[in-house]
Amino acid sequence: MMRQFLEIKTANPDCLLFYRMGDFYELFFEDAETASRALGITLTTRGKHLGDDIPMCGVPVHAADDYLQRLIALGHRVAVCEQLEDPAEARKRGSKSVVRRDVVRLVTPGTLTEDNLLDSRRNNFLAALARTKAAGDDGFALAWADISTGEFGVAEAARLELPALIARVEPGELLVSDALYDDPALRNLLRETRAAVTPLPPAVFDSTSAERRLRDYFSVATLDGFGPLTRAETAAAGAVVSYVDRTQVGGRPPLSPPIRETRGAVMAIDPATRANLELVTTLSGDRRGSLAAAVDRTVTAAGGRELTRRLASPLTDHARIAARHEAVAWLVDNAALRRTVREVLRSAPDMARSRARIAVGRGGPRDLAAIRDGIAAAHALAGHLGEVPDAEGPDRLADIAGRLRAPQRAVHAELAAALVDAPPHLRRDGGFVKAGFAAELDQARDLRDESRKIVAGLQAKYQDDTGVRSLKIRHNNVLGYFVEVTAQHAGKLTAEPNSQTFFHRQTLASQMRFSTGELADLEGRIATAAERALALEMEIFDALVARVVADGEALDAASAALGELDVHAGFAELAVSRDYVRPVMSDDLAFDIHGGRHAVVEQALAGAGDGPFVANDCDLSPPQPGDGSEADGGRILLVTGPNMAGKSTFLRQNALIAVLAQAGSFVPAESARIGIVDRLFSRVGAADDLARGRSTFMVEMVETAAILNQAGPRSLVILDEIGRGTATFDGLSIAWATIEHLHDVNRCRSLFATHFHELTALSETQARLSNATVRVKEWKGDVVFLHEVVPGAADRSYGVQVAKLAGLPAAVVSRAREVLHKLEETDRNAGAAGIVDDLPLFASHVRRAAAPAAAAGSPSVLAERLAAVTPDDLTPLQALELLYELKALAANQAADPAGGREQR
Structure with missing residues (x-):
């Protein structure tokens, strides 16, 4: 058995091998040690190999999906080896x-089909990411497929466009060639993606072989x-279909032919913007609190996926x-x-994923x-x-209705006739076929479930035929079923015709005991x-x-139509319940929102x-639209104003309104006129990337650079507090x-929030720049x-008041007010010397600035002493003694900056 395990493991070296033994999947050697740590299960041993104990652990077959989920989430791949x-x-x-055993499936993050391993919405x-070097930086392409639903898409992209494309698709697993995996120019991109990155040999990405594999897969x-x-x-x-073939081991998921997405077909949104705007998940990774959660009124799994897809990929x-x-x-x-549509939709299960598992x-x-x-x-x-008459209903709904009729009624009729209302999950449990559907099955069930009644009926028949009322049919483990009569009645059974x-x-x-051919046959059939x-x-x-497989294409079309109809109905329900309005879309640079609100x-x-x-309100339309020329x-x-006043909310809500509008939803506003946005950029919030050596300010600058290098006239740019992470003038x-x-x-078109009030002066020189501020009111020091955005500029930031609201100690708030008052009273050109006595915080700086020029121009005793030190020659004790000496020198020099040398 160990020889068999090692042979199969050798063929799948990059996977944990789930080796089926009866009711358990067992893991051995390094696999067992890895799984034991990852799953928190007991590690035991079984036999020896080369003189050492063989580590072993296992999981029950009936609970394997739960363990698979945990292993996949941790980035492991699993080869499932079954008894054949x-x-x-x-x-x-x-x-x-x-x-005989062999691997029947490789379970990887991108090839899951089980409901309990997937998010239904x-x-x-x-x-798979591929590149043709002949096209340079424009020679990239991304293909993506969901084997649990059959969707398959492909798009080309330049290198700078890749982060936005991959972030939009958000794959569970990304396949790359070894060359791309080792390419320094792509290292950060691959590291930043949330997908499990799987490098494959270059041959998998050969375009000539790929063409042949695609023709074979789709039989064209x-x-x-x-x-x-x-x-x-x-x-x-x-590469995608090759990997699917490899992982599914002969079982081909019913992928639709790849749909080619043209460049610019959807709004480009880079990863940082998606994270900042929390379109599908929040910064913490939860769906709750995201835009998707706020606007989701779908009632089916297919509708939930379609909604997520639309919010991630707004149309252009x-x-x-x-x-x-219109729909x-x-x-x-x-x-x-x-209401009728939504009620019927609630009864619609997830056909797409069920059909994929069946296939x-x-x-x-x-x-x-x-x-x-x-x-x-x-x-x-x-x-x-x-x-609905064709003349009244929108074309989109008419198209959906046509696809909903696609599945054959005969298929439904056969399934309805054959299946019980609530069948079991596993087919090996049986009991899922209705009584009356198959006569032979009914007879077998009768024998299985009502053998006592059948035997009793046969016993009554023999009693009538023989006239022996005491005749019994009994059973034991030696004879099986037999007819038993008393000795005095035995002659009736041995005489003719019995x-x-x-x-x-x-x-x-x-x-005396007898048997009959009928009883022997019955016994065999009962057994x-x-x-x-x-x-x-x-x-x-x-x-x-x-x-079902034969009617697969029609089923896929109907499933997609159910999802689309669910989203349209959900958006309609949202519009009615939350008072959303239909946006007016245009091909110019308009962006005029009246009474806009933040959906979340x-x-x-x-x-x-x-x-x-x-x-x-928010109007970013050109000041003089003219003919709408770009x-x-x-x-x-x-936008200026204090912290906590709502600047960031105002910025985000307008970006989200653009996303909702181009996703096909009504928007939270009194009215909205929006020119198509081709790219959306958002730099809101503070975050660092210490793992890559980037401070908060560095991350801010990197994201700002990406915006300034890529934004065009049709873009919408949201920037919040640029420059806050460094010195004031910088x-x-x-x-x-x-x-x-x-x-x-x-x-x-751009929204720019800032605390640098000096920037408001730019409105005098920049024709298309306007100032707005968030209104506040002071009341008794608070x-x-x-939360009202009005034209104009703020002259204060109210930071001390916000600090008080945040719960800073009263003494700190009081002292901050004193410092602020002194600073505001002091003339900027006079320096800080005039308030040194009242503000000890600045004392050392001012004293250094006020020291006589002669002293400043000559070397200090402290500097001379430091110059004489060679740190590498110091023992720890000498270093400590030197520290005390320098501290004393510093204290003397601070007490008498001009006479420090004489004191020495």
């Missing part, structure tokens, strides 16, 4: 024969039907956005139909039931949408009834699976009972230059935040 034959078959080859993409003679794929796109897509095509808005608007206006042989009876119920819901919804039916088995002192019943159910299951904060305030959200450039709004200078660059070079 019954142990009884192995014993026929000899008592020491080993059961998010895709789990396997992605040419790839022309997939669109004009570049060589890099072909290589990436081919005006016509497609308008079609989505939402129609459902807003038709409340009765919207790769990991489906169960519940997956068939999900297909049954999903088809029923799809046909019901198609009927409701079909009741002797033709009954044959003698055993004679006892007072009884195998359970096995026969389960075997018949397996046959029925396989037939139903074949029907508004709901949080309502949930906490903290009062209504204060709505604000040459005019968008407006920059410079920070002010950087912020000043950044605004000028945004105005003169990028010419984009500050009241009104």
Whole structure:
């Protein structure tokens, strides 16, 4: 057995090997030690290898998914090795024969299909990154596929575009060639992605081989039907299907043909912006508190995934956005139909993932039931949408209705006739086929479940035939079933014609036992009834699976349509319940929001009972739109005001309004006119990256540099407190230059929040820059935040008041007020000497500045002593003594800066 394990392990060296032994998956050697630490399970031993104990640990087969989930989350890959034959078959080859085993599946972060290993409301993409060197930095392509739903996409990108593309797809696993994995230019990109990065041999990314693999996978003679794929796109897509083939070990998930995404089809959002705006998850990684959680009104898993996808990939095509808005608007206006649609959708299970599991042989009876119920819901919804006259309903809903009708009614009818209402999870449990569907199965079940009744009926029949009322049918482990009569009645069974039916088995002192051919046959059938019943159910299951697989494309189309309809209905429900409005989309540089609100904060305030959200206007449209020419450039709004007043909320809410609008949703505002945003940038909040040697300020500068180098006229840029992480004049200078660059070079629509009030003077020289401030009110020494954004500039930051609200000790707040008052009274050009006595904090600085020029120009005793020291020659004790000496010299010099040398 160990020889078999080592052979299989050698073929899968990069995986933990789950080796099936009866009801457990066992792990041995280093795998056992690794799994024991990762899972917190007991490490034992089994036998010896080369004289050493063999480490071993194991997990129950019935609980394996839970352990797999934990291992995958920790970045491990698992090879599942199953028994391929019954142990009884192995014993026929000899008592020491080993059961045949082999790997049936590789479990990796990007190839999961089990519901309990996946988030039902998010895709789990396997992605592959490929490059063709002939195209230089523009020769990259990314392909991504979700084998649990069948979705498959591909897009090309320049190197600078890769971070935004990978962040949007957010793959669970990213495949790269060894060359890319070792490329210094991509090291940071691969390290920053959240995906598990898997390097593969270059041959996997060969575009010629990839083309052949794609044709084979999709059974086509040419790839022309997939669109004009570049060589890099072909290589990436081919790597995906190659890896799927390898990990699924013969079971091919039903991937759709790769859909080529053209450049600029969706709003580009870089990783930092996604994190800052918390589109799908918060900074802590939770969904709660994100934009997706706030606007999610979907009621199906497919709808949840579609919503997440739309928020991650807002469209830039005006016509497609308008079609989505039209569908939402129609459902807003038709409340009765919207309620009906949402009620039917609640009964629709996750057909896509059930169909994928069925196709790769990991489906169960519940997956068939999900297909049954999903088809029923799809046909019901198609009927409701079909009741709307074509002239009244939007084209988008008509297209959805057509795809909902795609699955064959015959498939649904067969599934409904065959399956019980609530089948078990595993097919090996049996009991999922309805009574009456198959006569042979019913008979087998009757034998299995009602053998006593059958035997009693046969006993009554024999009593009538023989006239012996005391005749009994009994059972023991030696004879099995037998007919028993008393000795005085035995002659009736041995005489004609009964002797033709009954044959003698055993004679006892007072009884005689017989058997019959019918009883022997019944005994055999009863003994195998359970096995026969389960075997018949397996046959029925396989037939139903074949029907589902044959109708796969129609099922995929209906599943996608269910998700889209759910999102449209959810957006409509959101618009009605939260008073959202339909945005007016345009192809110019307009960005005019009246009464805009923050979708997440508004709901949080309502949930906490903290009062209504204060709505604000935001106009970033060109000051003189003229004909809408991009040459005019968008407006920059410079927002000043105190901390806690709501500047960051104001900035974020307008970015989120743009995302919602282009995702196809109505927006939280009184009105909104938005020119299509092609790229969204946000630099809000403070964070460091110490693992890479980056301070908070360095991270801020890196992100700001990316914005200034990439933003164009159609971009929307959100910047908050640029330059705050360094010295005041350095920070002010950087912020000043950044605004000028945004105005003169990028010419984009921008919101810029700052505490540098000096920047407001730029409005006099920058034609497209306007000032705005957040209103506050002082009351008895405290500050009241009104959260209203109005034209103008703030002249104070109210930092001390905010510090008081934060809970700083009263003595600290009081002292801060004194210091602030002194500083504000002191003329900037006079320096700090005039307040030294009142502000000891600045005393040492001022005293040094006030020292006589002669003393400043000559070397001090302290400096001379330090110059004479060679640190490498000092023992620890000498270093300590020198420290005391220097401290004393410093104290003397501080007491008499001019006479320090004479004192020495």
